[in-house]
Amino acid sequence: MIISINDHVQLIRPDGKAVFPYSNSLFIKGDPSVLIDAGAGGNAFSQLKEPVDIILLSHNHYDHIHGVSFFPNAQVWASREEAPGYGDPIIHASYNGFEHWEKLMGKPRTKRLADTEVMPPDVPVRPGFIPIKLWGLIDEGSQWDTGRERIIALHTPGHSHGHCSFWLERSNILFSADIDMSPYGPWYGAENSDFDQFELSIRRLAEIKPSILSTSHRRLFYQGEDDIPGLFLDYLDIALQKEHNILEYLTQPRSFMEIASQPFVNNHPSKTEYTEFWSRMMLRKHLQRLKKQGLIAETGEGQWFRI
Template sequence: MAVEVAPDIFRMEVPLPGNPLRSVNSYIIRGNDDGNMMVDTAMNRPECREVLERELSDLDVDMTRTDVFVTHMHADHLGLAPYLTGGRGTVFLGKEDAAFIDESDYWMRMYAYGVMNGFPRLDPMEAIRKHPGYRYGPLGEMNLRTLAGGERFTVGRYEFRAVHTPGHTEGHMMLYEKEEGILFSGDHILFDITPNISLFEEDKDPLSEYMSSLKMTRELRVENTFPGHRTPMKDPGPRIEELISHHLQRAEEAFDILRDSGPMTAMDVASRMTWDMRGSFEEFPLMQKWFALGEAIAHLRYLETNGKVGVRERAGILRYSLI
């Protein structure tokens, strides 16, 4: 059941069956004659469509008068945007994330880089089809408008601004209302779980970007934070400090593994890192190993940027070692 979390702002918690995330938060900001704004949707799967359609009906939301602000490109946030808008409302998405939507080789490039970092060599499409981002991503045309950050939106009583916070994805956007101190943080700041920072390409350092984005967010005056998953909170300041500390500790853990064990692939590093899951790394489902690998690569790249780790390629495989 939708809950009013601030005047004219409603939170809809949409279940994600069989997914460790458990659910995703979708929000409705009720407008006046200028229409409504929806913040994030859910995965493109029947269970999510059924819940969202029921909640939107209960709130008497006319989707023909509703635009959708998508914090980032992941399927649990973007997946239902084409279906819900039907090509009528505008879908707003960070320009860096939007660029990936039309890349026909996006998934193959990710898989190939994963193999270079030690991921098992499988039938590429067999592996890709198991990824929830591929299985439950958006289908159909969207009236898409890309964002660079700084764009302003008037919705009812509120004046929002898009805030670019790269890290979780390169084009991640938050929606911020300065006067009331309201922040839709997407997956940039989560309170009950830790945002995943992953990397599956060359020449990027998402963890350094994420740290900078956190420090920038720390300067905003925020009284209510509405995240993409789990529980809304008030001031995000203490959580920002926890997230910075967490990722520094994870980078230190990856450093210690290389110090103790010598050169190895990112998959080898990931298998030795600690994870908040039951069982050994070998027992993880394939997709959980994939997400762990992406996080390990991101932390190794952060160490590389900071001059602590080097990487060498041999026979198409990347191995990391201390400098």
């Protein structure tokens, strides 16, 4: 599905909901023409009649990059921080944190993510390492001028260490990628995720006050109809409330597994081994953050308690 935002900017959405393995893309007509992210699926991209000159990848997650092969003539750009992961499967694997699986889950990992789901026919590759040849590297403040639009890259780490958002300056449209207004809050469940950075990135985007907000997995938000700065802060508050609940639960020493079993830790509706693992990775980051803040401590037996 293609939704025209104005005469030169289009939202490209998958046929169904923009949830894994899909994500929204943004297309900016011009010379050059620019596509932001490549996860909307082949059915959606087949409706795009204009050629794509440049692809800007917000970050190296499967649901944002699997459609790059649909545009063989496009120049692909990605963040400098995550560029090594597009060419080296070992570096790419290090971003995930699966080496923590057995400790956090209490058992070995027996199935790869690619083995747990069947991908739709318009998704050309399976989850895992996808080698992509990069034409350019994205830094904070990198710019692309299409004639009618100036696209400015914003380094917004947290979801991943190289995550970028993109501000269309002339139209005041913000593409915040996976700072996505999910009703379940921010996702920071990978090894290269950082909640402190995520909080700063969310607060930074809230200050921009865009006229239109486009995210990777939700609808368009319009200032006037939606309180966009407030949406960012409400989104952040979901994670902060989780952290508060963790702190409140530690009135007596608790093991990691005891904390992980509490319903406020995993609020995702899909209860799979992988969503449980990612929730525990996020719990691990909250415990480390609270310890760094001097609010909790850990005993030699691995019990966590509030100071």
